[in-house]
Amino acid sequence: MKALKVKMKSDKNLRSNLITFGMVIGVYIIMQVLLAAGVVSSLVRGLLVPLCTYAILAVSLNLTVGILGELSLGHAGFMCIGAFTSAFFSKCMQEAIPIAALRFTIAILIGALCAGLMGLLIGIPVLRLKGDYLAIVTLAFGEIAKNVINMLYIGVDEAGLHFSTKSSLELNLSENGTVIIQGAQGITGTPNDSSFTVGIVLLLITLFVILNLIHSRDGRAIMAIRDNTIAAESIGIPITKYKLMAFSVSAAFAGMAGVLYAHNLSTLSATPKNFGYNMSIMILVFVVLGGIGNIRGSVIAAVVLTLLPELLRGLNDYRMLIYAVVLIAMMLFNWAPACIQWREKMVYRLKSRKKLTKEAE
Amino acid sequence: MSFLQYLISGLSLGSVYALIALGYTMVYGIAKMLNFAHGDVIMIGAFTTYTICSALGLPPAAGVLAAVVLCTLLGVCIEKVAYKPLRKAASPLAVLITAIGVSYLLQNVALLIFGTNTKAFTSVVSVNAVRLADGQLTITGETIVTIVSCIVIMAGLMIFIRKTKAGQAMLAVSEDKGAAQLMGINVNGTIALTFAIGSALAAVAGVLLCSAYPSLNPYTGSMPGIKAFVAAVFGGIGSIPGAFIGGILLGIIEIFAKAYISSQMADAIVFAILIVILLIKPTGILGRNIQEKV
Amino acid sequence: MAILEIRNLGISFGGLRAVDDFNIEVKKGCLYGLIGPNGAGKTTVFNLLTGVYKPSEGIITLDGKDITGKRTIDINHAGIARTFQNIRLFKELSVADNVKAGLHSQLRYSTMEGILRLPGYRRVEKQLQEQALELLRVFDLEGEGEVLAANLPYGKQRKLEIARALATKPKLLLLDEPAAGMNPNETQELMETIKFVREHFDMTIILIEHDMKLVSGICEELTVLNFGRVLCQGTTNEVLNNPEVIRAYLGE
Numbered sequence: 001m002k003a004l005k006v007k008m009k010s011d012k013n014l015r016s017n018l019i020t021f022g023m024v025i026g027v028y029i030i031m032q033v034l035l036a037a038g039v040v041s042s043l044v045r046g047l048l049v050p051l052c053t054y055a056i057l058a059v060s061l062n063l064t065v066g067i068l069g070e071l072s073l074g075h076a077g078f079m080c081i082g083a084f085t086s087a088f089f090s091k092c093m094q095e096a097i098p099i100a101a102l103r104f105t106i107a108i109l110i111g112a113l114c115a116g117l118m119g120l121l122i123g124i125p126v127l128r129l130k131g132d133y134l135a136i137v138t139l140a141f142g143e144i145a146k147n148v149i150n151m152l153y154i155g156v157d158e159a160g161l162h163f164s165t166k167s168s169l170e171l172n173l174s175e176n177g178t179v180i181i182q183g184a185q186g187i188t189g190t191p192n193d194s195s196f197t198v199g200i201v202l203l204l205i206t207l208f209v210i211l212n213l214i215h216s217r218d219g220r221a222i223m224a225i226r227d228n229t230i231a232a233e234s235i236g237i238p239i240t241k242y243k244l245m246a247f248s249v250s251a252a253f254a255g256m257a258g259v260l261y262a263h264n265l266s267t268l269s270a271t272p273k274n275f276g277y278n279m280s281i282m283i284l285v286f287v288v289l290g291g292i293g294n295i296r297g298s299v300i301a302a303v304v305l306t307l308l309p310e311l312l313r314g315l316n317d318y319r320m321l322i323y324a325v326v327l328i329a330m331m332l333f334n335w336a337p338a339c340i341q342w343r344e345k346m347v348y349r350l351k352s353r354k355k356l357t358k359e360a361e
Numbered sequence: 362m363s364f365l366q367y368l369i370s371g372l373s374l375g376s377v378y379a380l381i382a383l384g385y386t387m388v389y390g391i392a393k394m395l396n397f398a399h400g401d402v403i404m405i406g407a408f409t410t411y412t413i414c415s416a417l418g419l420p421p422a423a424g425v426l427a428a429v430v431l432c433t434l435l436g437v438c439i440e441k442v443a444y445k446p447l448r449k450a451a452s453p454l455a456v457l458i459t460a461i462g463v464s465y466l467l468q469n470v471a472l473l474i475f476g477t478n479t480k481a482f483t484s485v486v487s488v489n490a491v492r493l494a495d496g497q498l499t500i501t502g503e504t505i506v507t508i509v510s511c512i513v514i515m516a517g518l519m520i521f522i523r524k525t526k527a528g529q530a531m532l533a534v535s536e537d538k539g540a541a542q543l544m545g546i547n548v549n550g551t552i553a554l555t556f557a558i559g560s561a562l563a564a565v566a567g568v569l570l571c572s573a574y575p576s577l578n579p580y581t582g583s584m585p586g587i588k589a590f591v592a593a594v595f596g597g598i599g600s601i602p603g604a605f606i607g608g609i610l611l612g613i614i615e616i617f618a619k620a621y622i623s624s625q626m627a628d629a630i631v632f633a634i635l636i637v638i639l640l641i642k643p644t645g646i647l648g649r650n651i652q653e654k655v
Numbered sequence: 656m657a658i659l660e661i662r663n664l665g666i667s668f669g670g671l672r673a674v675d676d677f678n679i680e681v682k683k684g685c686l687y688g689l690i691g692p693n694g695a696g697k698t699t700v701f702n703l704l705t706g707v708y709k710p711s712e713g714i715i716t717l718d719g720k721d722i723t724g725k726r727t728i729d730i731n732h733a734g735i736a737r738t739f740q741n742i743r744l745f746k747e748l749s750v751a752d753n754v755k756a757g758l759h760s761q762l763r764y765s766t767m768e769g770i771l772r773l774p775g776y777r778r779v780e781k782q783l784q785e786q787a788l789e790l791l792r793v794f795d796l797e798g799e800g801e802v803l804a805a806n807l808p809y810g811k812q813r814k815l816e817i818a819r820a821l822a823t824k825p826k827l828l829l830l831d832e833p834a835a836g837m838n839p840n841e842t843q844e845l846m847e848t849i850k851f852v853r854e855h856f857d858m859t860i861i862l863i864e865h866d867m868k869l870v871s872g873i874c875e876e877l878t879v880l881n882f883g884r885v886l887c888q889g890t891t892n893e894v895l896n897n898p899e900v901i902r903a904y905l906g907e
Contacts, residue, residue, distance in 0.1 A: 128643065132389075140636050148626075165623075208770075212771070220756050234739075234820075285458055289458070324465035331459040332446055335455035655698070655739065
């Protein structure tokens with residue numbers, strides 16, 4: 001009996017994880033078949049990599065918001081750091097490492113590592129704050145990251161790297177030197193290494209690491225801290241360590257999403273649209289609509305909510321309006337206590353009616 | 362001289378932030394929610410005045426009045442339809458995301474009506490500029506009106522909260538909704554009133570903001586909204602004098618950063634100072650520190 | 656031999672002396688009661704003992720080791736575990752996971768082993784599950800291992816909190832009003848459980864309690880606190896018959 005119970009629990013997690021992986025792989029296979037059949041419009045084809053990017057972002061933010069229980073509005077900042085560090089590396093090493101797969105693998109590691117380190121650095125002072133204060137500070141961090149990158153000029157020549165915050169002329173490059181990051185214009189000519197397949201593989205890796213982390217000793221400690229910090233401390237769980245772990249792992253995967261994003265574009269620049277607080281908020285919308293703490297939900301919400309405005313494209317000017325209305329309506333439907341009650345009542349009625357008809361038969 | 366000139370611009374911008382932050386902080390204090398749509402109410406207010414004055418050619422006073430009335434109604438409606446049903450939701454994030462939805466909605470409604478093109482806003486202020494020190498120092502009419510109205514409104518709010526029944530009810534509801542209800546306070550009415558006042562302030566702030574910086578598009582409100590939120594946190598969210606101080610400080614820091622360091626970096630500097638302040642004093646300058654009882 | 660020795664413990668909040676000149680000596684294996692009127696400073700003593708508050712003065716020695724002013728987690732690792740007056744469970748975790756969180760420092764594997772599901776993960780998780788169930792069985796909770804802690808009835812939540820505290824393998828267990836909100840039957844059952852825990856785990860227990868039936872039923876020694884000061888100290892019989900104690904409780 002005892003052994004049975006042990007097995008049941010891990011089986012349940014395992015099955016749930018397998019459904020999530022199966023779902024992602026299934027969608028991948030279907031897409032590949034459709035792509036081979038040539039029935040996918042160029043619009044949808046262009047969305048495949050961004051979809052993976054957003055799904056990774058949503059899953060990783062869910063680790064902070066759902067599992068650690070802290071509100072972060074700076075997720076796009078970590079994505080930004082991952083994007084720029086990796087694009088910088090790829091641009092520099094384009095000739096030195098001609099094998100794309102190897103170069104891109106290193107780029108992914110660099111992007112994730114830099115973002116994760118930044119998460120750690122930011123997390124150490126900032127995670128002492130709670131709730132809305134933490135939210136505003138992470139938002140501030142994201143804006144700072146975007147701002148700083150926008151005024152950064154970096155070039156390279158025989159003498160090594162040159163930095164400036166004013167203009168590319170002030171880099172004093174030699175004749176053979178090239179400007180790599182050009183202030184607000186960002187990085188141009190990043191090798192186009194991202195693809196749908198790479199995106200799916202990275203999404204699977206993200207899911208694998210984060211799901212397994214959640215269902216382990218560390219995940220339990222993180223959730224204990226979320227549910228009751230004082231009690232977690234009283235049973236000897238090191239609070240800071242686990243808060244930092246969750247926060248920096250979350251940041252590292254956001255950085256990885258940034259790598260994917262950067263290598264899908266020929267020009268990478270930090271605009272309010274892609275790395276501003278609006279992006280962080282959009283990712284948060286995925287997390288909340290998909291279910292706080294529900295990893296599979298994050299993936300689904302990211303995909304549906306990214307496709308929704310695209311599917312509404314025919315409606316032109318009205319599409320974002322409809323998106324907004326749908327968002328509000330879904331939030332009310334999912335979260336308002338009155339709605340939840342009404343839904344439960346409906347389900348109950350439906351069930352009892354079924355029962356009645358069965359009994360009548 | 363230029364230092365003084367910058368200081369005055371800072372005070373002027375800070376007063377606008379303070380007005381928005383007052384609305385933010387009141388709503389936060391009472392509903393315990395970050396009303397992300399607050400910045401877009403500012404934009405709606407400015408567009409209303411623009412329509413009345415520039416398109417219909419009516420006098421500025423009518424434009425301001427219309428903006429205040431419309432935004433008040435809008436604020437109350439938003440609260441009733443989108444926020445109230447979620448007041449007892451399982452997660453505080455639910456209402457936050459809904460507020461984001463409302464923000465998108467307002468932006469896109471404005472986009473449909475007015476288009477993406479930036480409109481030139483005609484200042485509603487007809488006060489003449491004051492020149493001091495042989496014309497080396499200019500204080501524009503907009504600056505004078507902005508600073509004066511901010512101070513008057515803040516003082517008015519403080520008196521309203523201290524001296525009137527409705528104001529005391531607000532304090533009670535922000536402290537403990539359940540207990541306030543048991544004491545016979547109309548909690549729903551009080552929350553609606555808070556949204557009404559906050560949105561009216563946003564309308565005034567929108568008109569003043571666009572009078573000083575006369576460009577208007579559907580996204581005009583979002584960055585000032587975020588900054589005002591930062592100002593409210595700066596001063597200690599929930600505190601009215603805190604919002605005022607936070608707003609003024611933020612305006613001054615922003616203008617000085619633009620003038621003396623780098624205009625590109627101004628926002629980054631503002632946010633960096635916010636982080637430093639919160640790390641030193643985690644609940645803002647005038648915020649109360651409430652410790653969890655074990 | 657005393658497992659816990661407190662000398663001259665005191666703390667002030669603003670101008671208020673919440674605890675003043677508090678001395679206590681608790682023998683190993685003793686069931687010790689801390690009683691007193693509301694606001695006497697009982698929970699504050701627990702908070703000082705577990706590092707939630709730092710004492711203004713005084714020395715706390717656990718098993719010969721000075722633990723004064725240490726951090727809460729270090730004190731837990733040194734061997735003190737507690738429950739809370741207002742129950743603090745991990746509500747969104749299952750009952751078994753609550754206990755497993757308590758076993759956090761006892762049974763370890765690395766983060767990498769957890770993420771990559773290496774053999775260490777499987778082995779230790781199995782031990783975790785077995786030990787958690789064993790502890791739950793003591794409190795008659797083994798059937799509810801997969802229930803969310805938030806969904807447990809009140810009395811069982813209190814028991815689960817004790818189980819979680821015990822999971823940290825403490826030398827000293829602090830129970831803050833374990834019988835609060837229980838009916839007489841549940842209290843009776845709880846008394847048996849506390850006695851069993853003391854025997855089975857060879858535990859020293861200090862408990863704060865208002866239920867005099869429970870206190871006189873299981874405590875061997877008592878300290879009475881009043882206005883932050885020790886009013887009376889000694890064996891349960893002595894203390895409960897002390898006229899000063901009766902006056903503090905019943906008024907004059």
